[in-house]
Amino acid sequence: MPESGGxxxxxxxxxxxxxxxxxxxxxxxxxxxxGASQLxxxxxxxxxxxxxxxxRKEEVSPSxxxxxxxxxxxxxxxxxxxxxxxxxxxxxxxAVTTITSPSITLxxxxxxxxILTKFIDLELTAFRPQLTINRAANAxxxxxxxxxxxxxxxDTTL
Amino acid sequence: MKTFEIVYSPQExxxxxxxxxxxxxxxPPRFTPAMxxxxxxxxxxxxxxxxxxxxxxxxxxPSNASVSGIGSFYSRGGWWHTFTFKxxxxxxxxxxxxxxxxxxxxxxxxxxxxxxxxxSWAAFRGVLYWTDSLAHxxxxxxxxxxxxxxxxxxxxxxxxxxxxxxxxSRFIGELANHLLLAYTVEQPVGGAATIYRQRIRWSNDGxxxxxxxxxxxxxxxxxxxxxxxxxxxxxxxxxxxxxxxITGMMMLGRVGYILRSNGITEVSPTGKGTAPFTFNHLxxxxxxxxxxxxxxxAQYGNMGVLISTEQIYKLEPYNINPIGGTAxxxxxxxxxxxxxxxxxxxxxxxxxxxxxxxxxLFINQTNTSSIIYIYSFEDNxxxxxxxxxxxxxxxxxxxxxxxxAGTGRGGSKYA
Numbered sequence: 001m002p003e004s005g006g007x008x009x010x011x012x013x014x015x016x017x018x019x020x021x022x023x024x025x026x027x028x029x030x031x032x033x034x035g036a037s038q039l040x041x042x043x044x045x046x047x048x049x050x051x052x053x054x055x056r057k058e059e060v061s062p063s064x065x066x067x068x069x070x071x072x073x074x075x076x077x078x079x080x081x082x083x084x085x086x087x088x089x090x091x092x093x094x095a096v097t098t099i100t101s102p103s104i105t106l107x108x109x110x111x112x113x114x115i116l117t118k119f120i121d122l123e124l125t126a127f128r129p130q131l132t133i134n135r136a137a138n139a140x141x142x143x144x145x146x147x148x149x150x151x152x153x154x155d156t157t158l
Numbered sequence: 159m160k161t162f163e164i165v166y167s168p169q170e171x172x173x174x175x176x177x178x179x180x181x182x183x184x185x186p187p188r189f190t191p192a193m194x195x196x197x198x199x200x201x202x203x204x205x206x207x208x209x210x211x212x213x214x215x216x217x218x219x220p221s222n223a224s225v226s227g228i229g230s231f232y233s234r235g236g237w238w239h240t241f242t243f244k245x246x247x248x249x250x251x252x253x254x255x256x257x258x259x260x261x262x263x264x265x266x267x268x269x270x271x272x273x274x275x276x277x278s279w280a281a282f283r284g285v286l287y288w289t290d291s292l293a294h295x296x297x298x299x300x301x302x303x304x305x306x307x308x309x310x311x312x313x314x315x316x317x318x319x320x321x322x323x324x325x326x327s328r329f330i331g332e333l334a335n336h337l338l339l340a341y342t343v344e345q346p347v348g349g350a351a352t353i354y355r356q357r358i359r360w361s362n363d364g365x366x367x368x369x370x371x372x373x374x375x376x377x378x379x380x381x382x383x384x385x386x387x388x389x390x391x392x393x394x395x396x397x398x399x400x401x402x403x404i405t406g407m408m409m410l411g412r413v414g415y416i417l418r419s420n421g422i423t424e425v426s427p428t429g430k431g432t433a434p435f436t437f438n439h440l441x442x443x444x445x446x447x448x449x450x451x452x453x454x455x456a457q458y459g460n461m462g463v464l465i466s467t468e469q470i471y472k473l474e475p476y477n478i479n480p481i482g483g484t485a486x487x488x489x490x491x492x493x494x495x496x497x498x499x500x501x502x503x504x505x506x507x508x509x510x511x512x513x514x515x516x517x518x519l520f521i522n523q524t525n526t527s528s529i530i531y532i533y534s535f536e537d538n539x540x541x542x543x544x545x546x547x548x549x550x551x552x553x554x555x556x557x558x559x560x561x562x563a564g565t566g567r568g569g570s571k572y573a
Binding site: 013014015016017018019020021022023024028029030031032033034035041042043044045046047048049050051052053054055056057058059060061066076081128130132133135141142143144145146147148149150151152153154155 | 159160161162163164165166167181182183184185186187189190191192193194195196201202203204205206207208209210211212218219222223224225226227228230242503505507508509510511512520525526527528544545546547548549550551552554555556557558559
């Protein structure tokens, strides 16, 4: 019986196929896949769709206004990727305040698959700051291991 | 002023995924109140695998038509065959030919398919059977020059003639060596079709369409029938005592489950010739846990997923558990805005190098885009993906794309 590495070879000839209809500029039916190829790891750089992830609104110290000054990203190097960071919160007047970083490049052109660290200076003073990470379509593969917000907050007075 | 460092890292387990069941300032830090197109596998926040639409080459769609079903089955001749169904077509059945180059070839003889309705299929004793909510069940053994339509009918004459009734169904499966059809559509030859939303039909034990080695010769005889007047081992039941309709079917090993909109019925083999099954309603009430989305269910081995009014559940033999978790409300809200049937599947991996056992729920939005919710069975979390310009037309499936060159068929033989 044909085998590959001890497994039935049929296993490495399988792929998940998704029948779709594309309503874009050239409407058409397709078979699509997230597997990219029958063997190996897929690409994590979608050319048509970006990605976004928001962390929780951070109650650093209840009823106190913190200032976030730096974001530290620990990530796995899958190759170069461009991201933006957005910090958002609210002020005393009930208005939403945001600040978005310029484009930040992570990773190396020749991916190492190692865990790397990037420091990004980004400042926002607001209630309950929230960090959102955005990756645009075709901006590269992104893989985050941890994120740290660094800043300061008023001491609570008794 | 005092300094702070807030770390987001799933040090006590995997990332939690989507959480909409509490204000975003009090959810645990490993959860997210909003996200799109990330995958949380192996405790990393990673942009999801790229979705590649295959427009040319061997596995582009057959005749560029919408595909309402895709899969692979193992035929009695020892070959794997990959097949698709064209949506709403009179000649809808295609097989992936080996070539080279690989291409889709039409296998004639199938009944037409309904527009916009996913095809239900099952492989049984080396033969592929399929039905599409019309009054026909078709079959192909992987070797015959054409498929056979109308393998399910009353009476003894094949193909059926006046006085006989053909039937198909919305759901097809196999339990204890019987073919089962649930939510049947039945049509007297030359007459009009009638839908029986609470009916289940089953074949005789070991439904065998072959006689003298010819596929289709045994239909309507004691060896291959759904008519209990020909073989007492075949039969029919109408679950009129349940106040709802059949919305799915799962065969989880030794016991099967008929899913209803407000309940679940257990189907147990008895081993008795005249009454091969018992049907026990786990509950039969005006309201209760059931399945609302006929093609939002999926099965993998001895477990399946169903979507009830108030929750998403994982169903195992004699066990049902909620899995909607902290993303439940987001999922049910998007389901309420779905256009057309939702589609779902459970896959153990996307490809051999990416093992990721997940349930995927595809929600069509106004026939222009899709929202996809992914549940990881290993991490017990939900993520949300989107397809901004695409919607799913058939049930996704893991298919076999291998083959030996020069054999003419899409399969590869394992001696």
